[in-house]
Amino acid sequence: EVQLLESxxxxxxxxxxxxxxxxxxxxxxxxxxxxxxxxxxxKGLEWVSxxxxxxxxTYYADSVKGRFTISRDNSQNTLFLQMNxxxxxxxxxxxxxxxxxxxxxxxxxxxxxxxxxxSS
Amino acid sequence: EIVLTQxxxxxxxxxxxxxxxxxxxxxxxxxxxxxxxxxxxxxxxxLIYDASNRATGVPARFSGSGxxxxxxxxxxxxxxxxxxxxxxxxxxxxxxxxxGQGTRLEIK
Numbered sequence: 021e022v023q024l025l026e027s028x029x030x031x032x033x034x035x036x037x038x039x040x041x042x043x044x045x046x047x048x049x050x051x052x053x054x055x056x057x058x059x060x061x062x063k064g065l066e067w068v069s070x071x072x073x074x075x076x077x078t079y080y081a082d083s084v085k086g087r088f089t090i091s092r093d094n095s096q097n098t099l100f101l102q103m104n105x106x107x108x109x110x111x112x113x114x115x116x117x118x119x120x121x122x123x124x125x126x127x128x129x130x131x132x133x134x135x136x137x138x139s140s
Numbered sequence: 141e142i143v144l145t146q147x148x149x150x151x152x153x154x155x156x157x158x159x160x161x162x163x164x165x166x167x168x169x170x171x172x173x174x175x176x177x178x179x180x181x182x183x184x185x186x187l188i189y190d191a192s193n194r195a196t197g198v199p200a201r202f203s204g205s206g207x208x209x210x211x212x213x214x215x216x217x218x219x220x221x222x223x224x225x226x227x228x229x230x231x232x233x234x235x236x237x238x239x240g241q242g243t244r245l246e247i248k
Contacts (some may be wrong), residue, residue: 065184065239066148079235115183120195125231126174129194130183 022046024116029134035139036106042099042116042131050074050094053119055127056101058112058136068114069101070124084110093104106138142166143175144228146240152248161233172232175204175213178242179224187226188213197248210248215245232242 030042041105042054056068069090070079078090089102115125115137143166153159162172171191176184186195188204191211201216214224228240 064241065229067235067237067239070235081236120189122187123231125172125234125237126176126186126189126229127184127188130185132183 023084023130023131025119026114026116026131026134029114029136031137032106033075033140034107034138037102038106038136040101040103040108040114040116040134040136042101044099044118047086049092049097053124054092054099055117055119056090056099057115057117057127057130058110059115059133060112063079063112066112067100070119071099072124094127103136106136108138110136111138112136141167141236142232142238144230144238144240146226146228147242149241150244150246150247153218154170154194154248155218155220157218159213159218159222159245160212160217161215161245163206163211163213163240165209165211165216165220165230169230171207172209172230173204173206174229175202175228176227177224177225184227206236219244220247 025043030126054139055070071090075092077121087105091100115133116131120128145164147162173191175188176182192204203214207211225242227242231237
């Protein structure tokens with residue numbers, strides 16, 4: 021059974037940093053592209069970043085480019101999102117999601133999410 | 141950036157009725173549209189990929205259609221567990237990939 025378990029969320033002050041993790045199991049982690057997607061009541065679902073299976077290719081939404089870094093440790097079946105220079109508008113529930121088949125999209129499995137709150 | 145507009149925002153129907161949800165793209169996305177279902181407190185669940193292909197385990201009452209800019213998710217006969225929020229997503233010419241704002245399907 022495919023499982024994705026996020027961790028690392030919490031309350032952080034504006035300008036601070038946070039590192040999210042997503043542990044995958046039940047599938048060959050290194051074979052699949054992985055992504056982070058965030059959700060807020062006001063903006064709905066927003067794609068944040070994607071990393072290919074090898075970890076060599078990454079993509080970012082303009083809203084986080086230069087501040088967030090996606091990475092993965094295939095030996096530990098874990099996906100990461102390093103978030104720096106956090107802003108109030110980064111407050112959201114962050115999901116990790118697995119790419120379907122040989123592509124990056126759509127997302128066939130999602131974690132339950134980890135909540136990030138940026139506030140002073 | 142390709143904008144997806146879903147309509148209606150809220151759809152009120154009764155179990156057994158047919159539901160038709162729309163997703164319109166600001167420019168052609170070919171057939172690169174997926175549909176997700178989200179229930180309260182849960183992550184989204186993939187229903188349809190590439191406009192018309194049902195994901196593994198998705199009941200046959202769910203079907204998708206469309207190409208170019210206009211897409212439809214149809215639920216042929218609503219079951220109680222189908223009342224949820226539905227999102228469309230496009231992956232044409234990414235990044236970025238984008239989502240629609242969602243349609244809430246509620247019990248009438």
